[in-house]
Amino acid sequence: MTHMTRLIPPIPDDDTCWQAFLARDRAMDGRFVGCVSTTGIYCKPSCGARHPRRENMRFLPDPVAARAAGFRACLRCRPDEVGRDRLAVDAAVALIRAAEEIPALDALAAHVGYAPHHFHRLFKRQTGLTPAGYARSLRADRLKAALGQGGSITDAIYEAGYSAPSRAYADAQRHLGMTPSAWKDGGRGVAIRWRTVDTSLGPVLVAATTKGLCRISFGEGEAELRAHFPKADILPADAALDAMAQAVAALVENPAAPPDLPMDVGGTAFQQAVWAALRAIPPGETRSYAELAAAAGRPAATRAAGSACGDNSLAVLIPCHRILRSDGSLGGYAWGLERKRALLDRERGE
Template structure:
């Protein structure tokens, strides 16, 4: 619990009144902690995701935080507990720091005790804020350490223990899940892994669609086989089969109508942090946008705005994981790996639906 006193959330600018009202109407959990809504007729203040019935717009005033609301004479809502959002996010941030600093697997009870919460309550809180359970976050982190160790250690066995695994069996299971291939295949540039690929035309240019036997591993604009070979120089590349052709057609349809969404199997590599960011991206409703700060806050890491931007840039599945829905805090487009013109076109298509 001593780490809790050293962690402070990074301040985020308060949205304008129209954006605040829209967040309340949507009960947008990602905006919790950015401001509170004060209701003149009841004298209470709430967080944006409050499940209570919405008051009339003319009865609401928006203030930056609970301190300002109490100073104005309002009291906290007993349904949504707006004062707790800061404490909850500090607890998740402290837990993440504890996990990252500890090589040995942590029991839920020890982690919850470290941040001062009951285990079952903290388990729900951590998953709500990050999209992952504490155990899943820790496994993803170990898998990322394993990936780094495989590139440096002299053998697979040495890499396993260097990454903090107590036994090879868990390492091999994590490798299949998080790296998309066996340990030896990852260490040797994808040797032994079959990747099928093809390009397909779209109104935004050629789209590369590639998949392992588990699912899509790359969707990108303007790339081809040479780009895949740079990523996996020793993989076995083969032309598309019937299954990949079908997936490619659905990807092409998604480019034309990104608001439609698509339930397609995926096989992407990423750290626990990246996985949480990508899950938050897929949770953004079509036609809506979020800032990089919103995405960082949504996974319980409000300080990690720049890292959230980097994770968006590391997205391997264009359109399917909709990183085009993320803008800068000032509303400008920001970056996009496949060109701002495509980003703006995708956003415009979603708004028309």
């Protein structure tokens, strides 16, 4: 197998490692291993075996270090396989970032020594995106940054790594929510229709472009919408927007049953991975910010995951209310902690 550079973040402190073992936290698998002095084995954090006494455990960064210290792999949880999976994804990400063209799935899988169909599932589980989706998001991020630096749109397109303007415009529609020229000009000319709808948690603003919903927020109106989109054409609702607004209102009353609604929200590759991870949390369940960062493919980026939650512009539809602090407290919520508590209670049927 091709040699892979280790990109995994440093091992957490011992208390965090111990708590991860007690919780059998799958999000921590691959970040370190726990070594049991009385049995001579090492395990991944989510291992289902009976927990040893705390004084009999030590924590090491990976299976290589554990074997060097004289421990052998647990036959129940197979910790070596977890480390190999994470390293494979890290190597694929590095290859995607370095490539001028989006690598084919077969080439990525061969590079890390996996079957293509298996690696496709593995990559998406680790990052929240498919390899092709990750590569497209990365190019869109670069295009967004290049457009913000001034200069010509054509130069920005090629600087971002696109081989043709048509591909840039297609990706921009998907990831920026508007064409490159509109993005560069602050969204000028983009039509956004809006209305507010009453719910038991207060009025909700619902706004959408022709592509999909671009803002769902509690307690806002036209003035706030114009502040968020100062150069867009703000228009009254039509029948399509009315239907989406009613679906959003129903979602507020029953957040455990999300409708299939189109979305038009621009974000970086990591933000999109965080938002995808949020939507993957089953209704009625919660995660910590650390678990969310791990699910988005960057276990060390806990603070950035919190910022991505704060940048969420689609309340309830992208359920950032399902994220709690590590101590189980509610933490923050852009639209008020009482609403956050109410949404969680409704999902749990309380």
